[in-house]
Amino acid sequence: MAGSGKAAGGVLAATCLSTLVVNANTSAVSILLPAISDDTGTPVATLQWAVTGYSLVGAAVIITAGSLGDVFGRKRVFQLGLALFVLSCVLIALAQTGGLVIVGRLVQGAAGSTILACGLSLLSVATSGERQLRAVSLWGAAAAVGAAAGPLLGGVLVGATGWQGLFWIDAAVAVVCIVLTYATVAESSDPDRPRDIDYLGSVLVALTLMPLILGVSKSGDWGWASAATLGCFAVSVVAGVLFVVVEKRVAVPLLDLSLLRNRILVGSTVAILIGAGTINGLMYLLSLYFQSPDALGFSPLEAGLATLPATAGLVVVAPLVPRLASRLGGRQVVGAGFVLMTVGFAAIGFVESSWAYVAFLLPVIAIAVGMGLSNGPASSAATASVRQEQVGAASGVSNMARYVGAAVATALAATVYGSVDANHVADGASAPDALAAGLAAASWVMVALSLLGVLVAVVAIRRVRTGRATLLDTAAAAAAHLHTLPTSASGTGAPAPAVPEGTHTQPA
Structure with missing residues (x-):
């Protein structure tokens, strides 16, 4: 039930501020890894777990967090997520070893996914009608702004306060969110939902x-x-x-397996997994390559600034995605996006140690624009291919896929990058040439994954219902590389296969 205007405003402020800080934190960490490595003496290859471990735990927790909120109270679980986030930030900021940083990031993965899942649920029950559409749109915009600002903020803070500064600031913002939530947000739950948690x-x-x-x-x-x-x-x-x-x-499964008989949902989820995986793998590698003294030798701030063209590509294309999908068809736009990503990754696959930053610009922009084109319609298709009562379950599956893709693709990219680099050095290549060879090899892996995305679009994502290019559709497209939001087409799918008695679909 929608609350009063004042209460709804409090929910909006708390949820938007929290999603902004969570996504800024997530996107900033790769920029910080070289500085953390220097301070703690932990190899960057080991600190990779600060990135992949975060995504791994997030994948395991995000749907369960939504279920816990439905059963025990969304406000209570949301505040628990914020408290865990504060704890993880303090642990990381005080860490003297890379191991403690990784442990803190594992806790942060659980906290971040809980904040996102329960925050969006709180926002949905506190508003209704047009106000709900505007609120969810603002939430999606806050998520996109946070992700875009994270690398630049991280780069600024490394020079101004040390890498620990990001986590102290994030902890302070999360405390503000806890207080704001306590003062303004009413408790809510789902009394009709079975009490079992998977x-x-x-x-x-x-x-x-x-x-x-x-x-x-x-x-x-x-x-x-x-x-x-x-x-x-x-x-x-x-x-x-x-x-x-x-x-x-189980009585209430984490994943309703009957949804896997929906070809469009499965295809969309695979497309989301590939898109999230490749873009996260790329940003991880470029953060390291740009800062390496054997490559471009950028400062953390310069490396953060270097990510802005990718952000600009996503921002510029987001308003166009719903219109293109409505006019050309969702499958065609998803396929075109993956083709563009393939071209961008292939260009980086020819990287040489002599390349200056300007040589990366067009490929990175192409990858970012391709990501925006592919992930927006894929996210929309995931929730448009099911009945209204299954939208939450479908969005939960696609959100889990993002975390899985980010974890697996980043680990794969880092492994190829490091192994090829080490092999070339062992064969007598110079450090700059070896590093460029590692980046090139990892990029060709991303080419293969992007081509798989093209195949998925052609084979699996058919007859996709598209939105009407509303404000909500635009916000959903802008946030699609981070979270699946409902669109004007959500819940319009043909009747799904019957759900066996005793099962229950979960909200995202």
């Missing part, structure tokens, strides 16, 4: 992803065919199979 499903998601990412990350040292690497992959497969078995048997 905790085991969340654990199995983590157990599926963790050994997979560990095996990919260490394959350069262990060898792809080594017993350790294959053992990690085997554990991941077993955990994945157990997840499916559990989801078939």
